[in-house]
Amino acid sequence: MSTTGLVQIDGLTPIKKEDHKTSKVMLLFPPEWVPTAPYLALPCLTAILRGAGHTVVQRDINIEMYDHFFTTEFLIWVRARQAMHLKALQMKEKRGELTDHEAGQLSILEQVMTLDVFDLAARAEEAKNVVRGQQFYEADKLEAALNSFRETMQFISSAYYPASLVFYPMESNLGYRPGVSKELLACLDDEQVNVYRDICNQLVLPSVSKEKPQVVGISIGTQMQLIAGLTFCKMIKETFPNVHIVVGGNVITRLQEELPNHERFFGEVFDSAILYEGEHALLWLIEALNGQRDIASVPNLMYRTAAGVQQNKEVYTEKTTALPLPDFDGFPLDLYFVPERIIPYLATRGCYWGRCTFCDHGQGYFDQYRGMTAQLVVEQVKALRDKYQCRHFLFADESYPPALFKRVSQILVDQNVGIKWTTLIRFEETLQDQAVWDLAAKAGCCTLYYGMESANERVLNLMDKHAKKSVIQNNLHQAAKAGIWNHVMAFYGFPGETMDEALETRQFVIDNQPVIHSVELFYFVAYRHTPMVRNPEKFGITIHKQEEYDLPLDYYYTLNEPVGISCMDAMQLCEEFYKNDFQPWAVRVNAREHVFLYISKFGTNRLPQIYAQRQTVGASDSVSGLVTWPVSMGEGEDGKEGMSRVMSHGAGS
Template identity: 50%
Template sequence: IESLDDDQINIYRDVYDMLIRPVMEHDRPQMVGISVVQQKQLIPTFTFCKMIKDAFPETHITLGGNIITRIRDMLPGMENLWELFDSAIVYEGESAYLKLTEAVKKGDDFSALPNLIYKDGKGVHINKEVFAESLAELPPPDFDGLPLEKYFVPQLILPYLATRGCYWGRCTFCDHFQGYVEGFRTKQVDHIVEEIRFLKEKYGTRFFHFTDESYPPALFQKLSRHLIDDKLDIAWTTHMRFEESLLEEQVWKDVAESGCKYLHFGYESGNQRVLKLMDKATKLDAIETNLRMSSEAGIWNHLMGFFGFPGETSEEADDSKAFVEKNSAYIHSLGFMTFVLGKYSPIAFEPEKYGLTYYKNPEW
């Protein structure tokens, strides 16, 4: 908390003065929403919250995003943080945010609003109503009002989400699924193509990042064929699992022809035993085949992995490096990290199964 007022170290105070304060002074908004999708965004988020509250105490500040959802059980007890904001939207936020905005505007009561944690003069309240969006009823994303020309990219790239949740949803290290209250859902492929065409025409760009947790292989193939048949002429990227259902060369040729330029693959490990512990259900030979076919089709392959999964030996970690070296002709970039225990991951619920012991830092 002390860092929020530190002008010497906290660079986000300067960011606020340069970018946010002028907008606040000009627009005087009744409500401000901040989405937190990564842990590293917490310091800038609370810095902005404090500086907004100091200058505009009547402005309602609400937080949202996957990280806020994943700390929802701890949030009500963080009394010092509630001095910085007024409410938090958990799980999916489209309808919940709209209803909160209307309530703030009208001065209505918050107690019946969905997906909401809020503070009033009586304390912090956790609303019981939980709401999940119907993907068939949601409109296409709206980027109006955003300074799209200021993003550090040579061409505008729009994000697009066709699914909610992860179709696999079994990786023992992952707790991203906590961002949703219902299981995996997807839009129909015709609906997806229609919205992409709409966004392409409205915003004058052919570049799209499909930001799904992991693109389902069946939808991956169907969408590629539809993009080709409809001559949409876009360039796109998305996130993928390695799949044994994607071992035909024609699949990858279609994907490339449809405009796919770059794929983020969840590689995780090059050791079969470790992959089994992770419940990836991925075979190393299928990984090699996917990489080769994708690369030969002209797609850039980016691998994401990590070291230090509970039980992984140093020799097994070396297998991950050896696999990358062996297949380097088909791997174009890498992103490796070390294992981080997610609070709601399957591992966290069964630590003894993975030989884990929790350590409570006495300084926290």
């Protein structure tokens, strides 16, 4: 507050102190996201709202859901749901009225009813103890715990047939396509498959009833969260019609062109939407709802009036150096499936490179890259370390700038900050000094995630990535020598890439396997907001838009000339890689944060215990262990697109 009697808000007319009103706001983060660390959006919003005097209740329903799934109470409830469905289907079978679909459901239920639900619940509860305690660092026990979670999710899925609910990587499928508005809206009311309706009834609505907020904000960062997030919106709106419901997050921003064409969302599901960054936009929306300013003046806002859906013209971008420290107070920091607290932190917004033609990360921000000074970064990290008793940090930047990487490392060492950290980074010529990597490791850098994309320089130039193969190799060798774990992401099928060039990428990761500790190799996806999709003729592709996909985040494409490999070729190459070549990277511990903690614990990137063990069986080899996966954050917004998108914990709404 200023000394002039005004509440100073940068960007809009200040409000007089005597006119200032406060509200109670509930912020929700919906499933599905990884259960290993908080997401940064809500704490960023909370810091601004609490700083302005508003009461904020922030809830990570994602981790609350996973914790709830693996309890005796919930699994007994699931068994009762299974029994109810089984009885109804058996009666229909006696009458000879079963459809093929129902026959499949009946078969699944008859199988699952033979399981001892109390034994399953005991193992699930014990698995939570393992991932949250020191047994986490015994790879055999951690693998068994993760497989107990997966088995439990299969058990839960049977009660929501034909939905498939999967524990990590996040591949749950309710049978509805979130890119098709008719199916998305239908799914919100489907009590058979939509497990998030029950999660809302059990975890969300009681909290809204107790807290009585005037505003509920729901952050939807990935397409995986769209069904759960909108389910929560609609059910809260039906139960508490006087509560204003606002949505935001990266996916909402990406769909801003389509939302006005679907007025049902406004009023029936939510009341307003915030685009781009949401910290101050949400604050100003609350002030507008309190009658303190005109709603038409609130930047980044979309809402419905009698004249239809309105989108305010002004766009506000946050000044990163002026933002308060993210506020995690109220988050269940000890509930995540890790034995050590891990906190995300964002020093930059946007990508300092920002040129890759296949990438649409920047769509979540209106303007260009912004960042903080290294000194401010370290000061804030120290403050978070001390406030939350946390020494593990997820630097969630789109790509950590080389100058900041070097300077932050130096200050962390000089001030003996004593943290461990991980981040995304580009291969850079300015990072070819071994001393840089040694310093980063000394500063606590444990794991790095690189978007290599291709090992062929011609293809990299087509992408406007402009990395040299020799630089990629040097960076990997130097980082590995320093003890840092290298995770490499690449994809097949960039338009114009030949078969030989694609195989060059395959051979590169195979040849450099000793310094590539984990790898993701997928296929090219034409995301709708990329330079390629905006100018398809420049890249020799044709974009095929399907009318029913009216909420698209990517498009099917074909090559204009038979030059290079097709989309189907790329998918086939990907399948062959995981079938024939992936064994050296098959791990039993697949979460990014899990690998991060193992390196922090054991102080080395040599972790043979977390890889699947090879066993000779006759004349052939097999991989032991129940399940092996690439080290990954799981699925991205539109399928298997690697770490480069889903790693971001973006701020805003």
